[in-house]
Amino acid sequence: xxxxxxxxxxxxxxxxxxxxxxxxxxxxxxxxxxxxxxxxxxxxxxxxxxxxxxxxxxxxxxxxxxxxxxxxxxxxxxxxxxxxxxxxxxxxxxxxxxxxxxxxxxxxxxxxxxxxxxxxxxxxxxxxxxxxxxxxxxxxxxxxxxxxxxxxxxxxxxxxxxxxxxxxxxxxxxxxxxxxxxxxxxxxxxxxxxxxxxxxxxxxxxxxxxxxxxxxxxxxxxxxxxxxxxxxxxxxxxxxxxxxxxxxxxxxxxxxxxxxxxxxxxxxxxxxxxxxxxxxxxxxxxxxxxxxxxxxxxxxxxxxxxxxxxxxxxxxxxxxxxx
Numbered sequence: 208x209x210x211x212x213x214x215x216x217x218x219x220x221x222x223x224x225x226x227x228x229x230x231x232x233x234x235x236x237x238x239x240x241x242x243x244x245x246x247x248x249x250x251x252x253x254x255x256x257x258x259x260x261x262x263x264x265x266x267x268x269x270x271x272x273x274x275x276x277x278x279x280x281x282x283x284x285x286x287x288x289x290x291x292x293x294x295x296x297x298x299x300x301x302x303x304x305x306x307x308x309x310x311x312x313x314x315x316x317x318x319x320x321x322x323x324x325x326x327x328x329x330x331x332x333x334x335x336x337x338x339x340x341x342x343x344x345x346x347x348x349x350x351x352x353x354x355x356x357x358x359x360x361x362x363x364x365x366x367x368x369x370x371x372x373x374x375x376x377x378x379x380x381x382x383x384x385x386x387x388x389x390x391x392x393x394x395x396x397x398x399x400x401x402x403x404x405x406x407x408x409x410x411x412x413x414x415x416x417x418x419x420x421x422x423x424x425x426x427x428x429x430x431x432x433x434x435x436x437x438x439x440x441x442x443x444x445x446x447x448x449x450x451x452x453x454x455x456x457x458x459x460x461x462x463x464x465x466x467x468x469x470x471x472x473x474x475x476x477x478x479x480x481x482x483x484x485x486x487x488x489x490x491x492x493x494x495x496x497x498x499x500x501x502x503x504x505x506x507x508x509x510x511x512x513x514x515x516x517x518x519x520x521x522x523x524x525x526x527x528x529x530x
Contacts, residue, residue, distance in 0.1 A: 238271035241442055244296030245276050246283035250475075251397055251483035252425065253297065254468050255319065255454030255496075261467055262456070264449035270442065272449075280353040281306070287430050288313045294433035295443055299323075300423025300507050301360075301516075302353045307526045308517040312431035315504075315527040317447045317497035319454055320424035320490045322416045325357050328400040329391045330384065331409035338365045338418055344390035347377035354393045356516055357415055363514040364419025397486035405479040422507040423499065425490075434528065451497040458496055461488040499527055 245253050256274065259265055265272040275293065277283050280302035286293050288311030295316075298306075301323070303315050327346070329335040335344065338361055348355055362369050375389055381399045383389045385408075394400060396412065403410050427447055433439040457464040465484040469477050494500070504523040511517050523529070 236269065238266070238269050239442055240271045240273075241295065241446065242273045242275055242293060243446065244283055244286060244293040245274055246280045246297050246299070246302075247278075248276055249274070249472055251465075251468060251480060251487050252395060254457050254464055254484060254487060255450050256297070257453070257471055258456050258464060258467060259449040259453030261471060262452060264452040265446070268445040268449055270445055270449070272446075279351060281351060284311055284313060284428065287428055290430040290432055294430040294439065295446060296428065298426060298428045299353050300426050300504075301356060301511065303426060303428055304422075304504075304508055304511055304521065304526055305356065305516060305518070308511075308519050308521050310518075313428045314431060314434060315423075315426045315499060316429050316443060317427040317451070318423045318499035318503065319426060319497060321493050321503065322490075323357060323420055323422055323424045324396045324486075324490050325354055325393060325415045325420070325424075326396045326400055326412040327358075327361075327391050327393050327415070328384070328403070328410050328412045330387075331411050333390055333411070335391060335411055335413065338362075338367055338413060340413075341391060342368075342371040343373075345373040345375055345388075347383050347389040347392040348374050349379055349393075350376050352379075352393075357420055358393060360420045360422075360510070360514045360516060361415050361418060397483040397490070401483040401486055402476075402479045405476060405482045420510070422510050423503055426499070427497075429528070447497060454491055454496045457484060457488050458491040461485050464488075499529065501527075501529055 243256060245256065249257065260272055277286060280299040283296055283298045284302045284306035287296050288306060300318060303313065306313060335341060377383045377389060381392060381403055384392050400410060400412055427450060429443045434443060461484050465481045468484060469475065469480045501523050504527050508521060
């Protein structure tokens with residue numbers, strides 16, 4: 208081949224290659240940003256979400272996730288229902304069903320707690336072991352909390368005379384119980400009760416699930432309009448898959464999950480995190496993580512309807528997205 212021929216072949220080959228400048232101008236695939244609204248503070252209840260980010264489960268799916276917080280499941284359901292700032296996040300099964308009965312455009316995408324973890328907790332020496340033991344006692348109630356609706360359910364399920372129980376508005380902490388301003392408080396088992404036990408305090412708990420309040424609890428919800436959009440539907444499905452990975456770690460390796468969570472949130476006492484994560488792991492036992500069923504939602508809706516907690520009758524398909 209002559210020198211002239213080689214020049215022609217080289218020139219032809221170069222025309223088939225993209226220029227370096229064009230390669231430099233081609234942006235890599237950027238992660239999709241999504242902000243997930245959690246219905247409470249960064250506590251072990253939501254370890255599945257935080258561990259999913261720590262483990263890279265979101266990143267592997269092309270998501271860049273941040274978290275926001277609000278004051279309870281009712282607030283979360285309303286904010287996600289409005290779709291103005293947040294369109295996906297956590298709530299509770301009871302709050303989700305009640306919100307749907309009020310016309311909020313949300314659906315449950317996954318359920319992590321198949322039953323409510325809510326307990327009424329008291330000082331051990333007061334020996335309150337049954338809902339009727341609350342007669343003549345003072346129960347602290349947090350205004351606006353979904354636990355108020357759960358307490359209503361407890362009253363109805365056990366045919367209690369609510370007038371015999373004194374109620375007092377309190378904040379989200381255990382100070383009023385410790386300082387004997389109230390005789391009982393209500394919260395998730397893995398939150399304030401676990402914190403007190405980790406501190407060495409002797410408390411007793413009345414589990415609402417053991418006294419007729421049987422309903423789905425912690426779940427992942429999505430705004431209806433967002434789910435109808437193919438792009439955001441794909442993101443929501445990826446979020447559900449990633450969070451499932453996170454909660455599977457809590458369920459299968461609670462010790463490792465507690466260690467990772469403590470590293471992320473060193474402000475929390477390690478003994479509390481260990482106790483709380485172990486409790487969350489127990490809550491996750493049963494069905495595969497994140498699974499919600501028609502039968503489970505039918506039971507939840509039936510419970511709430513019988514207790515008069517729904518604004519109007521609703522169906523499972525109005526509340527949940529089932530595979």
